[in-house]
Amino acid sequence: MSDESDRFSARAARHLRVSTHIGGAAARIVGARLMGGQIDDAQSAAALAGALGRLKGPLMKVAQMLATIPDVLPAEYAESLARLQAQAPPMGSAFVKRRMQVELGPDWRTRFAAFDLTPAAAASLGQVHRAQAKDGAQLACKLQYPDMASAVEADLKQLDLILGLHRRMRPAIDTREVGKEIAARLREELDYRREAGHAALYAEILAPFADIRVPRIRRELSTARLLAMEWLDGRPLAATLSADEPERNAIGAALFKAWWMPFSHYGVIHGDPHLGNYTVFESDGRAGINLFDYGCIRIFPASFVAGVVDLYQGLRQNDRARIVHAYESWGFRGLAKEAIEALDIWARFIYGPLLDDRTRTIADGVAPGLYGRREAFAVHQALQKHGPVVVPREFVFMDRAAIGLGAALLHLGAKLNFHKMFDAAIDRFDADTLAARQTAALAKAGLAVAS
Numbered sequence: 001m002s003d004e005s006d007r008f009s010a011r012a013a014r015h016l017r018v019s020t021h022i023g024g025a026a027a028r029i030v031g032a033r034l035m036g037g038q039i040d041d042a043q044s045a046a047a048l049a050g051a052l053g054r055l056k057g058p059l060m061k062v063a064q065m066l067a068t069i070p071d072v073l074p075a076e077y078a079e080s081l082a083r084l085q086a087q088a089p090p091m092g093s094a095f096v097k098r099r100m101q102v103e104l105g106p107d108w109r110t111r112f113a114a115f116d117l118t119p120a121a122a123a124s125l126g127q128v129h130r131a132q133a134k135d136g137a138q139l140a141c142k143l144q145y146p147d148m149a150s151a152v153e154a155d156l157k158q159l160d161l162i163l164g165l166h167r168r169m170r171p172a173i174d175t176r177e178v179g180k181e182i183a184a185r186l187r188e189e190l191d192y193r194r195e196a197g198h199a200a201l202y203a204e205i206l207a208p209f210a211d212i213r214v215p216r217i218r219r220e221l222s223t224a225r226l227l228a229m230e231w232l233d234g235r236p237l238a239a240t241l242s243a244d245e246p247e248r249n250a251i252g253a254a255l256f257k258a259w260w261m262p263f264s265h266y267g268v269i270h271g272d273p274h275l276g277n278y279t280v281f282e283s284d285g286r287a288g289i290n291l292f293d294y295g296c297i298r299i300f301p302a303s304f305v306a307g308v309v310d311l312y313q314g315l316r317q318n319d320r321a322r323i324v325h326a327y328e329s330w331g332f333r334g335l336a337k338e339a340i341e342a343l344d345i346w347a348r349f350i351y352g353p354l355l356d357d358r359t360r361t362i363a364d365g366v367a368p369g370l371y372g373r374r375e376a377f378a379v380h381q382a383l384q385k386h387g388p389v390v391v392p393r394e395f396v397f398m399d400r401a402a403i404g405l406g407a408a409l410l411h412l413g414a415k416l417n418f419h420k421m422f423d424a425a426i427d428r429f430d431a432d433t434l435a436a437r438q439t440a441a442l443a444k445a446g447l448a449v450a451s
Contacts (some may be wrong), residue, residue: 053274093117137292138231181393189295198294201445234279252414270295273404302435331392342382349375362409
């Protein structure tokens with residue numbers, strides 16, 4: 001088990017590399033600030049993104065999370081970091097053999113009919129191998145890289161440095177709770193048994209929808225750092241961007257349901273909805289989606305979901321009291337009039353397609369590179385005048401997931417009536433009913449209830 005122990009030496013080595021890269025970029029930025037020089041956000045962003053890009057691993061995943069939250073990072077930083085691709089160098093065959101032996105024992109090969117030692121995909125925390133079970137089923141086996149616990153803990157120590165740098169330079173947002181939330185979710189992603197429970201939860205929730213498939217987990221071949229699941233064939237979502245409009249609309253409708261139905265009925269969101277986590281299949285002449293990667297799942301109390309519904313209804317009816325109540329139910333506290341108006345800018349951007357009762361694209365003619373930029377700038381300007389606003393922990397992944405879903409729909413160019421789809425998702429919403437439904441589903445999947 002030594003490959004996976006949270007060794008001090010591994011953590012220290014990672015900490016040194018991270019500190020060197022991030023600290024160097026930060027020192028240049030802060031130095032310019034202290035000496036009264038001009039700070040070029042574009043150059044600073046490029047330096048920070050370059051440092052993170054050389055590091056790979058968990059901290060780069062953190063950077064991508066930060067890039068989706070308005071005003072947590074300057075626009076230039078967010079744009080630069082959003083382009084980072086979370087990929088790590090793959091483990092070689094000899095290393096894979098040792099890792100599999102650690103997880104399943106010296107006779108691990110006898111547990112499979114076949115196992116491809118060359119990875120089919122690589123990401124920030126692990127890599128995926130194709131395999132065949134003894135019963136003939138085709139499998140995808142996600143194997144975590146060694147010493148990831150060490151890497152995560154070392155990288156999280158630097159997260160405060162990145163967030164603290166921004167707090168000192170642009171104090172419109174107090175990011176302390178943001179850092180806590182990202183740290184909690186990233187640590188959860190290391191536990192593949194938890195991810196197996198998340199996948200089982202989604203399989204139960206999305207079972208009624210024929211156009212959404214969730215891979216079945218093979219628990220007898222899984223551990224805390226190895227996740228064996230059904231291999232689902234499909235085309236990359238990016239390959240369908242030039243498909244005809246009816247197909248893109250069908251895929252878009254499936255994406256919308258895969259995100260909003262679990263949230264509105266069970267208080268659960270898939271917190272990492274980027275293009276790489278979907279593939280497209282055809283069934284009976286209709287396109288559907290395979291939904292992958294259940295490491296970053298956020299489970300919300302019913303009160304938070306009620307706040308989302310309240311904000312929608314408040315914006316729809318221009319009910320100021322209901323809007324403020326929604327923000328407070330999310331955890332925003334002591335909001336002055338200026339802060340509420342700033343939050344309204346972002347809320348109307350996120351909810352805009354849901355409030356518009358017509359068939360349209362998610363961006364409605366706005367160029368992809370400009371989508372959300374004007375609103376983020378307006379939020380920043382408004383909050384700069386008001387002073388720091390503490391972003392509640394639960395808001396972080398709600399916002400990230402909504403932006404990620406919007407980006408996927410934006411690239412897809414689907415034309416849908418998002419208003420009618422959302423109304424159907426929240427039809428007869430009741431917080432007590434959701435809480436009871438959530439408790440039952442989480443228990444069945446072996447997961448803890450949200451508090």
